Amino acid sequence: xxxxxxxxxxxxxxxxxxxxxxxxxxxxxxxxxxxITEHHSFLEMxxxxxxxxxxxxxxxxxxxxxxxxxxxxxxSQVINGLAHGGQTRTTVCQLHMRKFKDGDTIYIEPWRAKAxxxxxxxxxxxxxxxxxxxxxxxxxxxxxAAPDGNAILISKxxxxxxxxxxxxIGCGACVAACPNGAAMxxxxxxxxxxASLPQGREEGRIRVTGMLQAMQECxxxxxxxxxxxxxxxxxxxxxxxxxxxxxxxxxTLFM
Amino acid sequence: xxxxxxxVGRKVIMAVTGFFMVFFVLMHLLGNSTIFIGPEWINxxxxxxxxxxxxxxxxxxxxxxxxxxxxxxxxxxxxxxWGANPGKYAVSKKLKTTFAGxxxxxxxxxxxxxxxxxxxxxxxxxxxxxxxxxxxxxRFDVYTMMVAGLLNRVVAGIYIAxxxxxxxxxxxxxxxxxxxxxxxxxxxLPKYNLAAKFLSAVFLxxxxxxxxxxxxxxIS
Numbered sequence: 001x002x003x004x005x006x007x008x009x010x011x012x013x014x015x016x017x018x019x020x021x022x023x024x025x026x027x028x029x030x031x032x033x034x035x036i037t038e039h040h041s042f043l044e045m046x047x048x049x050x051x052x053x054x055x056x057x058x059x060x061x062x063x064x065x066x067x068x069x070x071x072x073x074x075x076s077q078v079i080n081g082l083a084h085g086g087q088t089r090t091t092v093c094q095l096h097m098r099k100f101k102d103g104d105t106i107y108i109e110p111w112r113a114k115a116x117x118x119x120x121x122x123x124x125x126x127x128x129x130x131x132x133x134x135x136x137x138x139x140x141x142x143x144x145a146a147p148d149g150n151a152i153l154i155s156k157x158x159x160x161x162x163x164x165x166x167x168x169i170g171c172g173a174c175v176a177a178c179p180n181g182a183a184m185x186x187x188x189x190x191x192x193x194x195a196s197l198p199q200g201r202e203e204g205r206i207r208v209t210g211m212l213q214a215m216q217e218c219x220x221x222x223x224x225x226x227x228x229x230x231x232x233x234x235x236x237x238x239x240x241x242x243x244x245x246x247x248x249x250x251x252t253l254f255m
Numbered sequence: 256x257x258x259x260x261x262x263v264g265r266k267v268i269m270a271v272t273g274f275f276m277v278f279f280v281l282m283h284l285l286g287n288s289t290i291f292i293g294p295e296w297i298n299x300x301x302x303x304x305x306x307x308x309x310x311x312x313x314x315x316x317x318x319x320x321x322x323x324x325x326x327x328x329x330x331x332x333x334x335x336x337w338g339a340n341p342g343k344y345a346v347s348k349k350l351k352t353t354f355a356g357x358x359x360x361x362x363x364x365x366x367x368x369x370x371x372x373x374x375x376x377x378x379x380x381x382x383x384x385x386x387x388x389x390x391x392x393x394r395f396d397v398y399t400m401m402v403a404g405l406l407n408r409v410v411a412g413i414y415i416a417x418x419x420x421x422x423x424x425x426x427x428x429x430x431x432x433x434x435x436x437x438x439x440x441x442x443x444l445p446k447y448n449l450a451a452k453f454l455s456a457v458f459l460x461x462x463x464x465x466x467x468x469x470x471x472x473x474i475s
Contacts, residue, residue, distance in 0.1 A: 015345075028345065081348035112342035179352065180336035184262075212263060213256050221339030222262045222332050224359065225431040231350035240440040247437025249263040 010036045010102040014049065016061055017109045019118050022125075026118065028107075031061075038098035042085065043068060043075060045097055046108075062121040070094040070234065073169030076176070077122050078109040083173035083232040091171065091234040111172055113181035115219040126172045128218035129186060133170075135214035136207035137190045139199045152198050165193035167235040177232030180221030185229035187215050188245035189237050195248050205255075208248045263435075265328050270435035272325040273428050277454075279318055280421070284461045290474065291464075294398035298390050301397040326367055333360045355427040362424040369417040376404060383410060402469050411466035422459040426452050 012033040019026030033049045040048065043065050050060035066074035075092040079085035085095040100106065108122065116124040154162075166189075174185035191208050194200025200207070223242060230239045258264035286304070289296035304311060355362070375381045377400065385404040390396040405411045429451035433439045439447065468474040 078344055081344055081346035082350070086348070086350070107346040109344055109346075112340070112344060114339045114341055177350075179340065179349075179357065181340035182336070209256065212261060216256070216262050219339060220262075221336040222266060224332075224336065224356070225427070225434050226349075226352035226356050228349060228351050238441050239434070239444070243434050243437045243439035245437075246263050246267070246435055249261070250267065250437055253258065253264075
């Protein structure tokens, strides 16, 4: 039996990072979240708070969200020191208020990394991840007739491995959780996904060098094998993909 | 982008130089272990080693280069990483990393200081002063030097403390080597972690045993 019934509501103290713009200094503001039930998702709880703020004439808290189904990778908040709130394999939108109790104090902060400048409040600019993808996170397809789907055979093992890597939704939690602000799990997942498939191997060399260069130019840090990224990843992307990225890079030096 | 500028390239340099230094530490431990057998053994070992200057000097040069590269890239990568993560969280929790992992730069710098102290102490024999005598076969008496040198409790304490620092550094570093050079997956990672802790514990116990046994007069 849950601690709260549908009729019971919670009141929580939120300590939220507020920042007017990219170049403005930010600060924490304290708000009360009232009338929250265990059925609210974390983002719905913020919706309720924002309604209250609007009524009080205060600018609502800006935060990123889109699908609210845990698949788009848009929501991005560090809750009580943990990216996406720390529930295993869960994005903020799928975190529910039943995980909190009446009277809790919750710190809500944006992703913090040099490569992710804060745009406003909890919203950061994650286009650096797009720039890494643009530098090689694709397999070129020549125009013409559609290729026969069965012309290139792929083993179940390779397909599964590629799918595990492709689970990355590009939310940036790995960067937010990394003590070095590194994007190695993201880049490693993308490189591994292509490296394990015949279609991706053709451009393997330019992909890994291009994506690593873009990663550095965007201002991400270097991996020191803390493995915080995997622990924070809402899709459970394994650090073996970072080892794969390292391996693919080393291949470019010797092959 | 050259290896010396690449994010992964520089980490690989850290891993490879670290690997050679771990290998050196292991060899050093095996050599030192001759002290447990007796003065005859360690003095003979030291003499044979120094009878081979064509091996010793290039090896020393190689280890010096490994150390310099490891220290240089360790410091520059750390400074870069600090720069990449400028805005600290008001509340920060970690799920996976270890104390050893988080303190690599500090344990590394402490080890650098210890290496300099150790070279001054037993290689250059400058500070603190150690007896330099010959044994009955006319060889340099390493045994007496070590026993006298480590009888001082402060000096012995420095050596033991340094070995605890080494334990921390290698317990994160050894498993890191395999991840960085790409020889890792979800099955091997726990094994590397275990092997790293085991080897680090061997270093800690093996090296610390010498000052501990000397201070307690078990080796005299």
